[in-house]
Amino acid sequence: MSSFSAEKAPGRCGAIPHQVVCRTASGSLVGRSRADGTVNWAVPGNSSSSGGGKSGPLVLDSADERAFTSAERVLRAANLRTGVQVWSRQLPAGREAVGLMAAAGTVYALDAPSDGGDDTDLALGAYRASDGSPVWREQLHADPGGGFAAFGGRIYTTDGTKVTARDARTGTPTATTPPGTECPRLLSGGGYLVCTGSPVSASDTFPPLQRLAPATLRPLPTAEDSGLKPGSGLVSSKGVLILYEDSADDPGAGAWNAYDLERPRRLWSYPSSSQEAGLVHGRFVTLTDAYGPPKSRLISMDLRAGPEGTGAAAPRMSPPPQQAWDGERPALIVPGGDAGHVVVARIHPALRSVPLP
Template sequence: MGAALLVLVGCAGNTGSGGPKSPAASSPSRATTSASVSGPWRAWTASLTRPEAHGSCGATAHQVVCATDSGGLVGRSRADGRVTWTVPGDAHAKTAQLLVDAADERAVAGVAGVLRAADLRTGKQAWTRRLPAGRAYFALGATGGIVYALHAPDPFTGTPAVLDAVRASDGTPLWHRTVSWSVGEPVAAFRGRVYTSDSKRVTARDARTGATLATSPAGVECPHLVTGGGYLVCTGSPLSAGDTFPPMRRLDPATLKPLPTPRNTIDMPVHGVISDDGVLVLYEAGAEDTSAGNWFAYDLKRDRKLWSTYATESDAAVADGRFVTFAPGNDVARGRVVSLDLHAGPQGTGSAAPRMSPAYPQTRDGEHPAFVVPGGDTGHLVVMARTHGSLRSLPLP
């Protein structure tokens, strides 16, 4: 989504190089002012408070930002992970939607029926919007100075959702549209368009006006939409109840018509990432048990499969032009971050050879770790450990 990072995964004091401390039950320690940090990212660990551990974290090239499950926002230093600013929240939900939009200098948290934005430069609250009782925010996107927030009745029962467009700088409403949508589907926004999916068809709207510009053909099944790098790919859904899955289809972002796609998936597509240069890496597993499967890499531009490697279900990301995930949980090398060249995969040599991090407490399989990727070529990753809430900034292998 361009410079915007949409994070759907769930930060106080520096703990040095040791393991995570037990998370506190209270809110993060309060900082008096926002503080900029000169120089590159550095290695550190920091414990998470419970509200942060139950929320989401994202990052820009200059700081880490976490959304709490109460709708607050917390900024953390890239130098040591310490809290530099906080914006308190007053809502509560089991999950937090978080959008970190570096281009517009905004972090936006959607928790229950409250949408709250912070200024990334000053660390102060920028604006807040509230929904009527019984509605909640489920997905966020941003492009060109506009934030897109999709909300629906909670619990969602199939009632049409609503997509709101608001100005990123001050939260001024610009337009809203009733949309067909399915739980878990993203809001993707790039190149002047915003995309939504209802697990059957994809719709493209003008980012400035909300006018419908294109709809995917009725004969193209799209149970799940994978986005990234300006690409749209329809795959089967991990929510499928069957053993066979529709063909994987790349869609033209302008017309939403299908483009040549490398192959059909054999096993169930569970989740995937797409790089800026058009490499889709998709985790596929058996429909009966998704705990073990394979990562498959596809070159979307050249319409071919690149490589595959065994894996157990875990988070993945694209960082500094490489694919990163965690070593299989049942492997002797478990508890480590694995970095692969996007095009060469596990068979790469020289500068394209696979790399592996040391084992850290935060990267253990039992911690349910997730990646937070700073924007730009920082050379670092941040791993969020959910079981014993903490963050670790580590050099990209």
């Protein structure tokens, strides 16, 4: 276990198979060994930032060995192995990044007015991951909380109703969803695109799940969902969507539901109040219900068999972490690339490497 100081508590963390990287509200980065938690390197943040602002996004790109982050109007990249800052770039005056994504040697930054003005006044910029040089920047209407995706040579955004695909090399729009397609939130993974309702909606009715064809954005046959309020969602490379769906009237009385995207059907359901989850080594990993005895602990399930799996597909559970407190809700930080052997959990406040059950 490694201590997680109050200075770092406002930040965000991510993990790759060999390292955990955390950032603070001021934009500083700290790289820790995934094996033992020791600090390998640190990159100072913006000297002009007080650290009291909201934490910007953090993206770790194993392929290019880069950590990308932002604070105020500055985008920065650091080498994941050495911590050396490899470039920084300023956004236009009065703008700040509200979303970051990296794919195929490019980092994409979604920026919005920093004064809290019209949050539909967004722009999407593409920058070379190697040196930060700009490739293109396009104004667009989008929902900053609606999610965006980058794969297959295209970038996908949603404005809360329609989805737009853009050429990753030029930013030129190439397709939009047909009229009548609702997409408050866009989920992606493994080359799949799925539209769901928004987890921040004040309504008690939500658009149904809708899978989209990535090339044309036309709707494809999709399993019927539960009709509850959508929350966190993960899409596996094997075509399984695992979506947390909650009661709009009684929040916390929700469940993780798994859907087969190729043969549209619901596969299983696992009641839980925790929306912390990841996909590791071909299994779904989450935390047991924080309100149930004993203390919350890790559980992993086969993607298709879920909690009812047997034999090699049976659920597996970790011992309760000794440092956890009753009712505590730790966060999961899951190494990318299906590392398989560990999941890192944050506990009051600490980083703890936990073997994958």
